[in-house]
Amino acid sequence: MRSTLRDAIPSMFHRRLLLLGLTAVVVMAVLTGAATRLTTGRSAAEARAASEGRLQTTQLISTRRGAILDRYGRVLAQDEPGWQVAVHFSVITGEWATTQAKTDARRDRLAWEAMGDAEREQRVRDLRAEYQRQVEEMFRTLAEVSGVGRDRVRLRRDRIIRSVHDLQAYLWRVWQRQEEQQRGEPVALEEVAQPIGEETAHHVIVSDLNEAQRLLIEGFIAEGRQPGDASGLSVTQRVWREVELRRPTVRRYPMETIRVKLDRSTLPSPLASDEPVEMEVSGVGLHLIGMMRETWREDVALQPFTRRGAEPDLYGYRVGDQMGRAGLELSMEQTLRGARGIRRINVDTGAVESETLPVPGENILLSIDILLQAHIQALMSPSFGLMRTQPWHLGPDADPTLLGTPLNGAAVVIDIASGDILAAVSMPAAPRTVLEEDPELLWRDPVNQPMVNRALARPYQPGSTLKPLALVAAVSDGVLHEGELVHCAGHLWPDKPMVYRDWYYKLTGLPFGDIDGVEAVARSSNVFFGIMAQRLMDRIEFERLPWWYDRFGLGQTHDIALSEESPGAxxxxxxxxxxxxxxxxxxxxxxxxxxxxxxxxxxARLVGGDMRREPRLVVAPEPPRGDEVFEPTPPGPSPTAVAMVLEGMRQGASTRDGTTHHITHDPSGMHYEPIFNVEGVTVMAKSGTADPGSRWIDLDLDGEVDRPDEIDSAPRDHAWAVVLVQPDGAPRPTHAVAVVVEYAGSGGRVAGPVANQIVHALKLHQYLQWPPVR
Amino acid sequence: MQITFQQFVDQLKLLARPNPAWYALGAAVLLTVVGVAAIGTVSEQHAGIQGQRWLIVALIGMACAILPHPRWLGNMAYPAMGVALALLVFVILPFAPRSIVPIRNGSTAWINLGFMMFQPSEMAKVSLILAIAWYLRHRETHRRLLGLLVPFGIMFVPLALILKEPDLGSALLLPPALFAMLVAAGAKLRHLATLLGIGIAVVAINAAVVLWAPDSVQVLKPHQRVRIESLYYQVIGDERMVHEEGYQQDVAMRLVAAGGLTGYGKERASTIIEYNKLPFDHNDMIFPVIVNRWGLVGASGVLALYLVLIGSILTVAARSKDPFARLSCVGFAGLIFSQATINIAMTLGLMPITGITLPFISYGGSSLLFTFIMVGLVINFASRRPQLLSRPSFEFDKGKGKGKAVLQ
Structure with a gap:
């Protein structure tokens, strides 16, 4: 072949030229092949989509968070039109000023190309200084127009930068772990370090602008968005291109503060007055409704809006989003939140290429009557008097310096027939104004712990309030019969006269003697119920009493849609x-x-005879309950037992010997007055005075018992009162009230008057009419 | 050397005779027109200057290169090389005034002449080819392995100075041009293959060191290493460097692919390129602009024009009897071909990104001027009458095989 070629082309030089020429043809063919491969087929379609995708800009459309309504449709929480101003992250960090300066510097490309690196850097520095000055001017304008002050705007900027950088670092680590799991080998952080969505997003700087403020800001933005080349605008105007007005995302709580008029004529005589008092209560229902907060990086990481290599999750979170922090706002987050909408606009044509409308969050209807809630909160305010240590709270030997001490506690009111929780008050209250301005005051108060919902998140020893349940167990299981007398010798265990005593024996040295179940409830005998426990253990089953308590719902949560609900023990x-x-x-x-x-x-289960009755806080939409397993309706308590309990409780509240009958104002007990004084209803009550053992106050908030002064070894008892209210004419009690006042003393004396005022409130709010009107 | 009026008139008459160089000129002008239109897609300002200023300057430069006699040009090759080397030394002097030798993109590759930014390396490329052609024209020493030392030595001087600027892109073009000249000059292919093999091995070892060796043994500079790394990751489909070092190549390839068969047209391509933020869109990255605007059809047209250009220059070399003209033409063809190939290959993801312009098409005064000077020289050589009784050059296989002795 070689010789053939020589014959055809005798000149070596020409043959070499041919070789070079053929090489050129081959190389060009390779390049043409590579270009063909890229420009045809799937890769071309993908590249076309990707490059045209750069022409799209994405606008997010805000959704509306669902409202929270009380049982009568009063709005407790809702999103209201309120304007927010959001600024692009690059402006917040100052990166925008640098980018703009570079763009400006390069605008005269010829001059730019004629410059050396040092000259270019200097040019960019010079231009950047002016841009940065104008950025600061823009933030100053925002601070002044919104009235929030420059310092707060600066703090807000710092927080945004910090949180985005924190999130970035966090997400990178998450991606790194994912990548390592996928590849099965260590992966350097740099390999997954891609920009996160928050770095290219707008972040809220000021909120809650009124209409006049909005118009002012809108004017600045409109100037910045004049059509045409950005280079024709002044620097100041250009900054405003990176500012967005958003609405409506302001969460308002219109019933947060309510003015309540309280009748004082029915109070214990030392506090009584013919003049009613008006009180403004704040933080009404806050423990139930909860509050909002900005998302943390963990929230965003759990359900991110931006997903690597995937379409955004419209239900997902971005840094700066609001989400529930506590209460229903937190536990019903998925129901309330809704989903953003998204609109993709072609920057070239201005056409909307795709649009997904936002999905508004669902409204939530509660069983709570917010006015009753406010009323009970008002009467449980220390300033009203009942929730301060009063003389009748204390025994004759008590420390007088305790008088006037504010008390903490809770009260829950339930409609027995439906299980609706009409009110659930926890004291001390937590006003939203304090929560917004100085949240640490509420979150880090180790003594009063105002953010704890004592109505359902703090378990206490229940004391004698469980005796009616024990009576129901004993009668229903046949270990006690109606009218059967049981001898109560003063103390349960014959060889231990100083423990497990009746209060009467402890006070007088005399036993109750032979009493029946009704009297045992009315006079709250310990020994009687100790004997009942022994009978149940010996005659039925060792753990029969706990089994009954379990049937009554103790030791378990009721899934009322609040995550903080405690099961107790x-x-x-x-x-x-x-x-x-x-x-x-x-x-x-x-x-x-x-x-x-x-x-x-x-x-409620006891009175209704339905051991599956559950309390209800959220009426609609019905919250999902735990794994529901079909079980046949368990047998309820025997009607005889229920009747005995109700009679015992009625006598407890209405007879001289009842533990919830009266309070005394002198050591002799001669000067006394009844605890319950509501007309038109029958009140059945049971007090409870529970020894809390010791009290731990986590003064240094470290979650550990590590200081001697954090332990109070002899605190006062928890005071309980449980009341069943039966309107005249009603066949059975219609409402149940439970009051606990922690570290306060005797149940009847401390919690009893509070419960009495709650019954008055129920009557005032027309819950105690028969037939019912509400 | 004096050119008499009669000689000038004779030369003009010779130029008027049809010859293959006219195809080269036609291809060069068409490529320049395509270049101006492509630059206009991304920057009307640059397109105006390229078309109205640099093209005229380049054509004047070309006209000047047409006239001198090749012998005079040969005599001037070494002095021109000397001037180019002096300028290359000047730009790397640490005390060179920055107003005259500014630092651009970290490199001192330009001299500010006031009306234009002059790149000595462009002059060095042309003068090197002329110098080597002048050196090799009557020699046989390059047929021995050791005889290759001198031409390689001549090349390494400007190569080292250009690398010192640093301007890796320009430096990369010199070895292929020299190789092409040595092939044409009759150097033994096995010698050249050995050298090429060594070169490829060095590149492969370097790449392996960059990709898999610890930092302590790296010899390349960090920015050179990341270019190799980004190409490697791109080739294996790993997108880890897409947003950083591999960004430029990724965008270039995306825009090439998006061009499809026929491209987007001017307005749409202009918008798409702007929003895809292609860096250096009017100079180094002009090929993706061409493909994005005119598609594969446009890309093929450009490649075809380069083939016509290279083919025409090689034909001029084939028809010429003057060994200096022959080798110069081969050198020019090799230089233009290598530059176009490297530039296009890097935008197609076949080579790492380096700063290199696309001849005749990219924006730039120096580049356009010296490529047209090369075309002018080719026309010059093509228009000369072959000297009678001239000795055949680079014919080292007389009497071998069955071929007859060549009489020229």
Whole structure:
């Protein structure tokens, strides 16, 4: 072949030229092939989509968070038109000023190309200084127009930068882990370090602008968005191109502060007055409704709006989004939140290429009557008097310096027939104004812990409030008969006269003697119920009493849609239950604790005879409950037992010997007045005075018992009162009320008057009419 | 050397005779027109200057290159090389005034002449080719392996100075041009293959070191390393460097691919290129602009024009009897071909990104001037009458095989 070529082309030079020429043809063919491969087929379509995708700009459309309404449709929380001003992240960080300066510097490309690196840097620096000055001017304008002040705007900017950078670092680590799992080998952080969506987004700088403020800001933005080349605008105008007005995302709580008029004529005589008092209560329902906060990086990481290599999740979160922090705003977040809309606009043509409309969040209807809630909160305010230590709270030997001490506690009111929670008040209250301006004051108060919802999140030893349940167990199981007398010798255990005593024996040295179940409830005998516990253990089943308590709903949550709901305790948990445990559980001591919500639920089950009745806070949409397993309706308590309990409680509130009958104002007991004084209803009450053991106050908020002064070894008892209210004419009680006042003393004396005022409130709000009108 | 009026008139008459160089000129002008239109897609301002200023300057330069006799040009090759080397030394002097030798993109590759930014490396490329052609014209020493030392030595001087600027892109063009000249000059292919093999091995080892060796043994500079890394990751489909070092290449390839068969047209392509933020869109990255605007059809047309250009220049070399003209033409063809190939290959993802313009098409006065000077020289060589009784050049296989001795 070589010789053939030589024959054809005798000149070596020409043959070499041919070689070079053919090489050129081959190389060009390779390049043509590579260009063909790129410009045809799937890769071309993908590249076309990708490059044309750069012509799209994305606009997010805000959604409306669902409202929270009370049982009568009053708005407790809703998004209202309120304007926010958001600024692009690059402006917040100052990066925008640099980019603009570079763009401006390069605008005269010839001059730019004629410059050396040092000259270019200097030119950019010079231009940047002016841009940065104008950025600061824009932020100053925002601060002044919105009235929030420059310092707060600066703080806000710093927080945004910090949180975006935190999120970026966090997401990169998450992506790194994902990548490592996928590849099965270590991956350097740099390999996954892609820009996150928040770096190219706008962030809210000021909120809650009124119409006049909005118009002013809109004017600046309009100037910046004049059509045409941005280079024709002044620097100041150009900054405003990066500013967005947004609406409506302001969460308002219109019933947060309510003015309440309180009748004082029915108060215990030292506080009574013919003049009603008007009080303004703040933070009404806050423990239930909750509050909002900005998303944290963990929230965003759990359900991010921006997903690597995927379409955005419109239900997902971005930094700066609002989400529930506590209460229903948190636990019903998925229902309330809704989904953003998204609109893609072609920057070239201005046409909307695609649009997904936002999905508004669902409204939530509560069982709460917010006016009743406010009323109960007002009467439980220390300034009203009942929730301060009063002389009748204290025994004759008590420390007089305790007088006037504010008390904390909770009250829950439930409609027995429906299970609707009409009010659930926790004191001290937490006003939203304080929460917004100085949240640490509320979140980091170790003594009063105002952010704890004591109505359902803090379990207490229930004391004698469990005795009616023990009576129901004993009668229903046949270990006690109606009218059967049981001898109460003053103390339960013959060889231990100083423990497990009746209060009467402790006070007078005399036993109750032979009493029946009704009297035992009315006079709150410990020994009687200790004997009942023993009978249940010996004759039925060792753990029969805890089994009944479980049927009444103790030791479990009721899934009322609040994540902070506590199950309390039923049993020792970490060891086997002992005989003495059960004996103590009969009188609400030992290894049992519960919340006021659990107590009213237990009484509602008792009165209604329906052991599956659940309390209800959210009426609509119905919240999902736990794994529901079909079970046949368990047998309820025997009607005889219920009748005995109700009679015992009625006598407890209405006879001289009842523990919830009266309070005394002198040591002799001669000067007394009844606790309950509501006309037109029958009140059945049971008090509870529970020994809390010791009290731990986490003064240094470290979650550990590490200081001697954090332990109070002899605190006062928790005071309980449970009331069943039966309007005249009604066949059975219609409402149950539970009140607990922590570290306050005797249940009847401390919690009783509070419960009485709540019954007055129920009557005032027309819940105690028969037939019912509400 | 004096050119008499009669000689000038004779030369003009010779130029008027049809010859293959006219195809080269036609291809060069068409490529320049395509270039102006492509530049106009991304910057009307640059297109205006390229078409109205640099093209005229380049054509004047070309006209000047047409006239001198090749022998005179040969005599001037070494002095021109000397001037080019002096300028290359001047730009790398640390105390060179920055008003005259500014630092641009980290490189001191330009001299500010006031009316234009002059790139000595462009002059060095042309003068090097002329110098080597002058050196090799009557020699046989390059047929021995050691005899290759001198031409390579001549090349390494400007190569080292250009690398010192640093301007890797321009430096990369010198070896292929020299190789083409040595091939044409009759150097033994096995010698050249050995050298090429060594070169490829060095590149491969370097790439392997960059990709898999620890930092402590790296010899390349960090910015050179990341270019190799980004190409490697792009080739294996790993997008880790797409947003950083590989960004430029990624955007270039995306815009090429998006061009499809026929491209977007001017307005649409202009918008798409702007929003895709293609860096250096009017000079180094002009090929993606061409494909995005005119598609594969446009790209093929440009490649075809380069083939016509290269083919025409090589034909001029083939028809010429003057060894200096022959080798110069081969050198020019090799230089233009290598530059176009490297530029296009990097935008297609076949080579790492480096700063290199597309001849005749990219914006730039120096580049356009010296490429047209090369075309002018080719026309010059093509228009000369072959000297009678001239000795055949670079014919080293007389009497071998069955071929007859060549009489020219």
């Amino acid at each position: 039923l049993g020792p948990g970490n060891r086997d239950i002992q005989r003495s445990d059960i004996e103590f559980m009969a009188i609400g001591q030992g290894p049992v604790s519960c919340t006021p919500l659990q107590i009213v639920t237990a009484y």
